Structure formats: C-alpha cells, structure tokens
Amino acid sequence: MDMVRLVRDKGFLIGSCSDRTLSGQRAIWAEHDIEVDFVVAKHMLPDVKAKFEADTYLHIGDREDLDRQYALKAGFDFLWPDEAVAHPHFKPED
Amino acid sequence: MSTPTAPDAIYRNDEGLGIWEHRGKVAAVGVGHAPTSRRWDGRPETCVGAITIDALRKAIDDAGVAPNQIDGLVVVPVTTTGAFWEQGKPLPMDVIQSFNQTDDPLDGVAKLSAEWLLANMPELTNVQFTMYGPGCMSNALNVTAQAVGDGLTHTCLVVKSWHNFEGRYYQGGANAGDAIPGTPAITQLWGGPASYSTALQFAEYCRKYGKNHEMMAPFMENSRRNGLMFPEGYWAQHRPEKLLPEDYLASRWIAKPANLFDNDIPIMMSGAYLFSTSERAQDMKQKPVYILNHASSNTRPRSLLPTLDEVEADTARTARKIYEGAGITADDLSFENMYDGFSLFHQFHLEGLGYRGIKFGEALDFYQTDISIEGPNPVSPSGGNVGSGRSRVWMHTDCIQQLQGRAGPRQVTGVKPEVGVSGGPMPLGGNFTVWSASPD
Amino acid sequence: MTKQGVEPDSFSQPFWDAANEKRLVIQSCVDCDILQHPPTDTCRDCDSDALEWKQVSGRGKIYNYGVVHDCPVRLLQQDQPFNLAVIMLDEDPGIQMYSHLPGVPVDDVPVGAAVEVIFEPSANGQLVPEWRVIDE
Numbered sequence: 001m002d003m004v005r006l007v008r009d010k011g012f013l014i015g016s017c018s019d020r021t022l023s024g025q026r027a028i029w030a031e032h033d034i035e036v037d038f039v040v041a042k043h044m045l046p047d048v049k050a051k052f053e054a055d056t057y058l059h060i061g062d063r064e065d066l067d068r069q070y071a072l073k074a075g076f077d078f079l080w081p082d083e084a085v086a087h088p089h090f091k092p093e094d
Numbered sequence: 095m096s097t098p099t100a101p102d103a104i105y106r107n108d109e110g111l112g113i114w115e116h117r118g119k120v121a122a123v124g125v126g127h128a129p130t131s132r133r134w135d136g137r138p139e140t141c142v143g144a145i146t147i148d149a150l151r152k153a154i155d156d157a158g159v160a161p162n163q164i165d166g167l168v169v170v171p172v173t174t175t176g177a178f179w180e181q182g183k184p185l186p187m188d189v190i191q192s193f194n195q196t197d198d199p200l201d202g203v204a205k206l207s208a209e210w211l212l213a214n215m216p217e218l219t220n221v222q223f224t225m226y227g228p229g230c231m232s233n234a235l236n237v238t239a240q241a242v243g244d245g246l247t248h249t250c251l252v253v254k255s256w257h258n259f260e261g262r263y264y265q266g267g268a269n270a271g272d273a274i275p276g277t278p279a280i281t282q283l284w285g286g287p288a289s290y291s292t293a294l295q296f297a298e299y300c301r302k303y304g305k306n307h308e309m310m311a312p313f314m315e316n317s318r319r320n321g322l323m324f325p326e327g328y329w330a331q332h333r334p335e336k337l338l339p340e341d342y343l344a345s346r347w348i349a350k351p352a353n354l355f356d357n358d359i360p361i362m363m364s365g366a367y368l369f370s371t372s373e374r375a376q377d378m379k380q381k382p383v384y385i386l387n388h389a390s391s392n393t394r395p396r397s398l399l400p401t402l403d404e405v406e407a408d409t410a411r412t413a414r415k416i417y418e419g420a421g422i423t424a425d426d427l428s429f430e431n432m433y434d435g436f437s438l439f440h441q442f443h444l445e446g447l448g449y450r451g452i453k454f455g456e457a458l459d460f461y462q463t464d465i466s467i468e469g470p471n472p473v474s475p476s477g478g479n480v481g482s483g484r485s486r487v488w489m490h491t492d493c494i495q496q497l498q499g500r501a502g503p504r505q506v507t508g509v510k511p512e513v514g515v516s517g518g519p520m521p522l523g524g525n526f527t528v529w530s531a532s533p534d
Numbered sequence: 535m536t537k538q539g540v541e542p543d544s545f546s547q548p549f550w551d552a553a554n555e556k557r558l559v560i561q562s563c564v565d566c567d568i569l570q571h572p573p574t575d576t577c578r579d580c581d582s583d584a585l586e587w588k589q590v591s592g593r594g595k596i597y598n599y600g601v602v603h604d605c606p607v608r609l610l611q612q613d614q615p616f617n618l619a620v621i622m623l624d625e626d627p628g629i630q631m632y633s634h635l636p637g638v639p640v641d642d643v644p645v646g647a648a649v650e651v652i653f654e655p656s657a658n659g660q661l662v663p664e665w666r667v668i669d670e
Contacts, residue, residue, distance in 0.1 A: 021341035024335040024341070275541050279550075297599070351615040
C-alpha cells in the first residue's frame with residue numbers, strides 16, 4: 001500500500017483491476033484510506049484506457065493468462081510484482 | 095473390511111415407487127463443519143483427511159452421541175475440486191506419515207477412503223457398515239437415508255470433503271498438453287470450460303422465454319447475502335464481501351452467458367452429518383430432522399449436452415419423484431435449497447419443483463420479487479455455493495439447521511420452517527432429499 | 535485456431551481415420567439403428583455392443599452457442615474469446631457436435647443457420663471436423 005501511496009503522490013492515476021467485486025475493491029481502498037481513480041473488473045482495462053488519457057499505461061499482475069495477456073491486449077505495459085518493486089516509477093527518487 | 099460403492103438399488107430413480115417405505119423413520123441430528131480455506135497450505139492438520147476428521151468429530155459432538163454408538167460411515171471418496179496431485183510430483187511424506195496410512199499414499203491428501211478415516215479415528219470402535227456414495231453429499235445422503243431405513247446401520251455418519259491445491263483448476267493434465275488421446279479428443283478438443291453446458295442451457299432458456307442474464311442479479315445478491323450469514327462458509331469466514339448487482343454484472347465472462355460469479359469458487363472444506371433412526375434420535379442432543387424421501391435422477395442426455403427440453407422434462411420428472419415418495423406437494427415446501435453451482439441452473443430446479451407455483455420460464459421473474467429469508471418465498475436460504483463456496487453441502491446443512499430452528503441469522507422468518515428440499519447437482523443426474531421438522 | 539493434436543486410440547481410430555479422409559462418421563447401433571455421439575462401448579438405448587461407424591452427410595444446423603473467454607485448454611487460450619457452438623446433424627437433430635464456427639464473428643452466431651462439415655488440421659496434422667455456415 002505504501003507503494004501505491006507513493007505513486008499516487010507522484011501524480012499517477014491509479015486504480016485496481018481485479019476479479020474481486022467492485023464493491024470489495026472499493027472497500028479495500030477505503031480501509032487503507034487511499035483515494036483511487038478507478039476500480040474495474042479484470043477484463044475492463046480497455047475501458048480504463050478509453051477513460052483516461054495518459055503518457056503510459058501500466059498494469060501490475062501475477063497471472064500470465066488473466067493479467068499479462070489482458071494487459072498487453074488492452075495496450076498496457078505489464079510488470080510482474082517483483083519487477084514493479086524495482087521499477088523507477090515506484091522509487092521515491094524517480 | 096473393504097468398502098463397497100452404493101449399489102444402484104439403493105437409489106430411488108423411478109417414478110411410481112409410491113411413498114418411501116422409511117418415510118419419517120430416519121432422521122438427521124448432528125452437523126459438523128471444518129473451517130474452510132481457499133487452498134491447502136501443505137500442513138498435515140489442514141489436509142483433506144484432517145479436516146474430514148474434524149467435521150466428523152463435530153457432527154458426533156453436535157448430536158451428543160458417544161463415538162462407540164456409531165455403527166455406520168458413508169463417505170464420498172472423491173475429494174477433488176478439479177485439482178489433482180500431479181503425476182510425478184513428490185508425495186508429501188511429512189503429511190502422509192502424520193497419519194495411519196492405507197495402501198494409497200494419497201489417501202487423506204487427494205482422496206478419502208472409509209478405511210483411512212477409521213484408521214485415524216480410533217474412537218469409532220463399532221463401525222460395522224461402510225459405504226461410498228459417489229460424487230457429492232447429495233448422493234451420500236440418499237445412501238445414508240436408505241441404509242439407516244433398511245437397518246444396515248442405526249447411527250451413521252456421512253461426510254463429504256473437498257481438497258483444492260495450487261493452480262487454476264482443470265488447467266493441468268491433458269488440457270496443458272500439445273496432444274490428447276483420440277477418444278476424449280472427440281469431445282474435448284474445443285475447450286469448453288466446466289460451466290459451458292449450463293451456459294448453453296441458460297442461453298436457450300433466455301431465447302425461448304425472452305429473459306436475460308441481468309435478471310440473475312437479485313438471485314446472486316440474495317445468495318451471497320445468505321452465505322454471509324453462514325458462519326461455516328468460505329465467504330463468511332474469509333472474505334465477507336457482498337455481491338451487489340453491479341459487482342455481478344461487471345464480472346468477466348467465463349463462457350458467455352456464464353460469468354465468473356456464475357461459477358462457484360473452489361475451496362477446501364468438509365461437512366458431516368449424523369443420521370439415526372427416528373426412534374434413537376429422540377434421545378440425542380439436537381432436534382431430529384426427519385427424512386420424508388430421497389429421490390434420484392440418472393437421466394443422461396441424448397448427445398453431448400442436455401438440451402433445454404431434456405432439462406425441463408427431467409427436472410419435472412425429478413419433482414414428481416420427490417413429491418410422490420414424500421407424500422407431499424409443492425405447496426408443502428417451506429423453502430427450497432436446490433443446487434446452484436453453477437448458478438445458471440438453479441432456476442431449472444426451481445421450475446421443475448413448481449416452487450410457489452412457478453412454471454417453466456418464470457423463475458427469473460420470480461427472482462425479481464422478494465426471495466429473501468424474511469419473505470414468504472425464500473429461495474436458497476443456504477446461499478448455496480454462490481454464498482459459501484464450492485461444496486454442494488451448504489444446502490443440506492441449511493435444511494437441517496432451518497428445521498431445527500438453529501440457522502442463526504439465516505433462519506427463515508417469513509415462513510414456518512416445516513418442510514425443505516435440497517439436492518443436485520445437475521438438472522440431469524442428481525440426488526435429492528426431503529427434510530421435515532415432523533415425521534408425519 | 536489450432537486445436538490440440540490427436541493421438542487416435544483403437545476405439546477412436548475409425549473416427550479419426552475417416553476425418554483424415556474428409557468423411558464424418560458417427561457411431562450407430564446395428565441392433566436398433568440409432569446414432570449416438572459421443573461414442574461409447576455399448577448402445578445407450580439397447581445396451582447392444584454391436585456398434586458400427588456410419589458415414590453421415592456432414593450437414594446440420596447451429597443449435598446453440600456460447601462464447602469462451604476463459605478456456606482450460608492451453609493451446610486455445612491465445613484465441614480467446616472464441617465461439618463454441620453446438621451443431622445438430624440433419625440426419626438426426628438429437629446428435630450434437632461441437633464447432634468453433636471458423637469465419638463467424640465472435641458472439642455473432644446465427645443460431646439455426648445451416649452448416650456443413652469441413653476438416654481442419656490440428657496441432658499434429660490430424661484432421662478434425664469443423665463446421666462452416668452455408669447458404670441454403
């Protein structure tokens with residue numbers, strides 16, 4: 001969650017894309033007092049891309065079929081969790 | 095002692111059999127559930143054998159019966175949710191060696207024999223009768239009811255458990271290969287997921303009756319609501335999340351028109367009951383719930399998938415068998431707990447039963463009315479697999495608890511709980527039980 | 535879409551041999567003269583084990599369909615989402631066969647339309663019956 005707060009503070013638009021229910025995702029964010037720009041279901045990355053104009057689109061996931069493939073098809077870059085941790089976006093010095 | 099699989103003769107498959115000869119003379123008393131989990135964590139104390147022992151001991155305790163009074167055990171030997179111990183994968187020897195073993199090292203880990211259970215429950219010193227009810231609890235309940243009625247056992251445990259391992263289910267084995275053998279290839283090359291057949295029946299249903307998938311949302315919301323009031327269930331224990339219409343309708347398709355939530359979540363679980371003769375049950379700790387009938391469907395579809403016509407003909411036939419043997423009509427049902435995992439076939443069961451007078455094509459409209467536990471027409475008060483995860487057990491537990499008056503916050507209040515029905519799994523091919531608060 | 539390869543076994547060999555010859559055969563009971571699919575060891579109606587493979591016309595109708603978005607078969611996952619239809623044979627509408635309906639747009643399937651069998655190579659070259667929509 002600290003990582004999410006960090007990128008939020010750096011000005012990224014953030015949200016979650018999951019098989020969890022939309023209401024469940026919202027509840028998790030609310031529990032951690034993090035304001036997000038969107039919550040969507042797993043297959044709805046194209047909707048996110050259509051809704052938000054951005055320089056880059058990045059999805060972090062842990063499943064080849066349901067995360068990476070969906071992300072690439074939707075025109076998102078994709079990072080595995082261990083890659084995300086090391087990515088400059090998620091470092092304070094970026 | 096080698097445990098036999100229940101013979102065909104034990105099931106009531108046919109119409110015209112009349113009132114069940116043991117109507118009201120067999121009772122369910124004790125209920126036991128082990129804690130659920132999403133997947134096995136590899137520890138001995140959470141393997142499928144261990145949770146089964148836990149559930150059985152809880153059922154014994156719940157009934158208030160001394161273990162040495164128990165003389166029967168009915169087991170569903172298959173425990174997989176679709177996850178299998180991969181060939182060549184090293185055996186979990188630390189787990190296996192934590193228990194008394196049978197000849198099969200995966201007994202208690204990826205399957206379950208009556209012999210394994212008896213070897214690891216030394217308190218069951220007088221079990222003379224064991225039998226397998228294949229498939230699911232619905233089947234095993236039919237076996238148990240008939241066995242107690244026939245006098246093969248007077249105090250009998252019945253148990254169904256599920257194991258779930260790492261990985262996505264059904265994605266290993268042949269499905270991961272570049273080629274498959276010719277016989278299964280004739281039907282499996284096209285890659286339909288498990289819910290595909292039900293999805294097609296639902297699609298045909300919607301075309302025939304002018305309905306749509308959105309109309310399922312109230313049923314899904316209601317089922318999850320009921321499940322969240324089921325303390326033994328997965329969602330209540332681990333992820334107490336509602337399933338609002340927005341959540342359900344936003345979910346991704348698995349096999350359109352079946353979406354993710356139309357498919358139940360595979361879990362580790364075990365549920366057990368203690369059955370007895372009605373006479374003996376009077377002295378036990380809980381109020382007896384009497385079995386008025388059990389009925390089965392062994393109908394096979396003509397070809398690859400059951401058509402809607404086949405589904406409707408068979409659910410109606412099943413209902414006639416259910417009512418005939420129990421000596422009741424649809425009007426006598428206080429509530430229904432027919433199977434729902436896949437959710438898109440619950441309405442077939444409902445319409446076949448003629449629950450609250452609904453006819454074919456009317457169930458989705460019925461879902462738009464008050465189907466809550468507080469109303470006069472409770473639908474799936476257990477919440478079923480939608481409400482508590484894949485088990486095919488919740489529906490039966492709920493019938494017992496509702497009729498004992500101890501369903502807690504899930505207790506139906508809009509009707510007096512007198513008679514309930516549960517069973518499944520499929521509209522074609524299932525086993526059903528009629529439960530009653532009274533033996534008459 | 536490339537399906538998994540097929541390794542015919544003794545039971546299914548006639549079905550797959552016929553497919554390689556671009557013929558569709560369905561199991562038939564010699565005693566009661568009904569077709570059955572999928573094939574089994576005995577007749578589902580009369581329990582006879584006198585079964586034979588009968589060539590059929592390869593004409594049918596689209597009975598029903600779904601769209602697969604989450605397929606358990608690894609080789610097909612790259613083609614998701616895809617149509618998965620059920621075909622009823624003209625000879626006996628009670629007999630069903632699966633089809634990916636090559637050429638038909640996803641989720642735009644003409645239920646009830648006439649189809650004819652075609653044969654497509656699977657991953658190991660074995661021809662597999664498929665179905666395409668035709669004008670009647």
